[in-house]
Amino acid sequence: MHLEYTVIEGDFVNAGSASSSIKKTLKQLNVNPSIVKRVVVALYEAEVNAIAHAYGGVVTADIDAGKILLRVIDKGPGIPDIEWAMQEGHSTASPEVRNMGFGAGMGLPNIKKNVDRLNVQSTVGVGTTVEMEVNLS
Amino acid sequence: MAFFHALQINENVCEGCSHCMRVCPTEAIRVRDGKAHINENRCVDCGNCFTACPHKAIFVKQDDFDEIFKFPCRVALVPAVFLGQFKDDITVSRIYAILNEIGFQHVIETEISTPLYTEKKNEMERSNNNKPLISSFCPAIVRLIQVKFPGLVDNIMPIKAPLDITAMFIRRKLVKEGWPEDQIGVFYVTPCAAKIAAVKSPVGEEKSSVDGVINMDSLYNRVYKKIKEQGHDYKEVKLPIAQLTSDSILTSLTNGERRLSISEHSLSIDGMDNCMEFLEKVENDEVEGVDFLELRACDQSCPGGILTYNNRFLTCERLFNRARYVAGKERRGELTRAKEVEDEHDYLYENISVEEVEPRSISLDPDISKALEKMNKIKEIERMLPQIDCGICGAPSCDALAEDIVCNGCKLSDCIFVQRNMEARKDMKVEESLKIMENIWGYEKIEKFR
CATH class of the missing domain: 3.30.70.20 (Alpha-Beta Plaits)
Incomplete structure (x- = not known):
């Protein structure tokens, strides 16, 4: 099954709409609640990342009996140093974003904790693709 | 099951x-x-x-009132909300006297055990790492979480509601007084349907200490009839077990638990829609830093229960007044404490926990590959339906019909839009589409126009 959602830059109000919809789907599929929770936490973080740091993008989800593959594909600006960004407390978020309660530098580390496989590909000036996979059984 | x-x-x-x-x-x-x-x-x-x-x-559905007479020793477990059903000039002691007269030798207020409940709740708030801790007080909310928010069952505090703790207490007291266990009948006077389900099929417990349930509205009728018959000639009975504290009187009202919460961040929410809206956010992990959640299915909590007679706002007002009166006595040191309950503290505290609540999710199929197959079909059908949720198919929404088509043998042609299209293309006769409507809405509604 393939699902797709749009993410708009700076639209924190609607952050979480993709993860909310995917959560509903996984519940109907009888996926263990603790696994659903991990998917939701990881995707919500990734969604907020795309809203806070990128110029918008798309979220896609591909679900089969064994796993869910999530991709958050944004349109830039890209992460210059992925290794740096993967560390807790490292954030390039603007003061405005921090004021909204985001930007603590826990995004990528938190995603990593919750998924079974994480792959971040980024080209400065082009965009970032965060690929997350979670086993469903 | x-x-x-x-x-x-x-x-x-x-x-x-x-x-x-x-x-x-x-x-x-x-x-x-x-x-x-x-x-x-x-x-x-x-x-x-x-x-x-x-x-x-x-x-x-309630137990037949005469069921109580199967037990030689009969207890009415009465929530404060019941006493809030009557006007101020009808005293609590008078209502107790009437309850005695219609068959209950013992009357005890449900909230007598709330100090114990609050103590345990606060202990859990202190030690809890899985935030937010969700109160188990309202059984409709516990069931809602099991069915619709299975990811949050671990957040529900696994402890008995005051009604079960009080039932445990009175049972033990009467056994100590010499009554055999099976001769004691404890009957709870319920303001809502969910508490009946909680007694008949408790969550996280094998069996409830309550033997039966009496609907509050039917007991109100019985008591009120007596009041009318008595006129000015009545007696009053003081409760053998001391009165409720002001905090206990307010427990079943919105904010009743939250106001005693020891956490820095706690919320109280009432009304089914409000609770669902918030639980959705909690389940999405969008809510941070909330330690404790008091959720009640009914507007104004238990005074808004469907089996109450009095207007819920008036009930709240009466309970507030009673609490204020008691609070005055408390300040002056005039209130006799519920010593009998305190004496059983250790026993009750030991038995206050229930097992963790299990999810009761409504999935498409236990097998994930089959569920996925069904979901693909459902999505396909959803795209064909008009998405206006008119309900003419007999299901509450287009998405619900799509699910019923895949899982419960409904047909796409149950949708009125599909029918009209089929008629226009001559794929269906008018009589056939009328037959479909008849199957859903019954013969009488269709027959009028024939």
């Missing part, structure tokens, strides 16, 4: 008008053959349908 639920439909009265179907928060109701039907596995006994029904066709 089907779950017990107290809300039932009287098919002789039901007109199949679908008002109930449209307000059910778990989409548990369908109309077939001109009658509403409740899916037992989805129903959480919140009572929205009961309130919405214009024909009073929905009723709450």
